[in-house]
Amino acid sequence: MARLIESLTRSVELLTVDIEYDEARAGVYDLSAVTYPVLARSLKVRKDNIRITIASLEAQLHATEAA
Template sequence: MARLIESLSRSVELLSIEIEHEEARTGVYNLSAVTYPVLARSLRARKHNLRITIASLEAQFHATEAA
């Protein structure tokens, strides 16, 4: 499970880079702006979901270790 968590964490890092790139490409950094890139918005949602998944997996991993 540790490898999965590590892999997902790396995916979060890559998504952060992709978001930064898309924001820089369009010149729009304000998430609430109407012109904020759709791609960056969807990447942010994916990143958020991965963070939730990682937190859940870490909790399960630590519970398993404690048992």
């Protein structure tokens, strides 16, 4: 499970780079702006979902280790 967490953490890092690139390309960094890039918005949602998954997996891993 630790490998999966590492892989997902790497995915979050890559998504962060992609989001930053897309924001810089568009010149818009405010998520509430109408002109905020659609791709960056969808990547942020994906990144948030992966972070939730990581937190869940870490909790399961800690529970397993404690048992």
